[in-house]
Amino acid sequence: MLDKLRAKKRSAEVSALTEELSACIADPTAAREAESREIAEALNSFLSTLPVDARLFFMRRYWYMDSVKAIAEKYGCGESRVKTSLHRTREKLRDYLQKEDIWL
Numbered sequence: 001m002l003d004k005l006r007a008k009k010r011s012a013e014v015s016a017l018t019e020e021l022s023a024c025i026a027d028p029t030a031a032r033e034a035e036s037r038e039i040a041e042a043l044n045s046f047l048s049t050l051p052v053d054a055r056l057f058f059m060r061r062y063w064y065m066d067s068v069k070a071i072a073e074k075y076g077c078g079e080s081r082v083k084t085s086l087h088r089t090r091e092k093l094r095d096y097l098q099k100e101d102i103w104l
Helices: 002-021 028-047 052-062 068-075 079-099
Strands: none
Touching: 028 052, 028 079, 052 068, 052 079, 068 079
């Protein structure tokens, strides 16, 4: 029982110290939100450089989570074309994010 009381006290002390330091330390949530906005802007910019079919394939796969087969059927092409397009787009995206100094 004594150990539980000490654990609660330590927990309270840690909370108090964290609260005191919060004025000095950037809010990690705010930093993540800013980072997310930066990534979203970079992704939108990248997508705007793609040919229409590559952009549609990418969005259907990674935004709407469609299967390769469903994408191929929707756009009247072969699955290999969709797979190849997605592979090349991912490579281009990786290069683009590296150039923008955004690495996930």
